[in-house]
Amino acid sequence: xxxxxxxxxxxxxxxxxxxxxxxxxxxxxxxxxxxxxxxxxxxxxxxxxxxxxxxxxxxxxxxxxxxxxxxxxxxxxxxxxxxxxxxxxxxxxxxxxxxxx
Numbered sequence: 001x002x003x004x005x006x007x008x009x010x011x012x013x014x015x016x017x018x019x020x021x022x023x024x025x026x027x028x029x030x031x032x033x034x035x036x037x038x039x040x041x042x043x044x045x046x047x048x049x050x051x052x053x054x055x056x057x058x059x060x061x062x063x064x065x066x067x068x069x070x071x072x073x074x075x076x077x078x079x080x081x082x083x084x085x086x087x088x089x090x091x092x093x094x095x096x097x098x099x100x101x
Contacts, residue, residue: 003027004035017048024055036061056083056093068092 003023010018020039024032032055039062043049053059059066060080068076068083070092076082083089 001031004031004038007035007038011042011047015047017050018042019050019052021052022054023051024053024058032058059083 007018007020007023023035023039027035036058039049039051043062043064049062051059051063060083063080066076066078066080066083067074068078068086068089070088075088075092076086078086078089
């Protein structure tokens with residue numbers, strides 16, 4: 001609930017851009033869905049939202065465009081649907097399938 005409260009406080013000034021760093025960290029699944037619903041509604045209302053997040057399910061549920069960074073470098077820019085099929089993303093998150101890496 002504290003995360004929702006802090007997001008609500010940030011929204012009081014009606015920002016054009018909302019920046020969230022790991023908004024789902026430590027949040028239970030029910031609250032994650034509430035948060036995702038609210039962020040989708042904000043986006044549809046015209047608020048731009050930048051989310052830094054490792055939870056790919058959450059990213060896929062709220063984002064229209066995804067930039068994936070690995071060691072500080074952008075490795076891809078894609079839609080959420082393209083994440084799982086992007087070899088660079090799979091290697092960055094799961095490691096290379098080559099032995100010795």
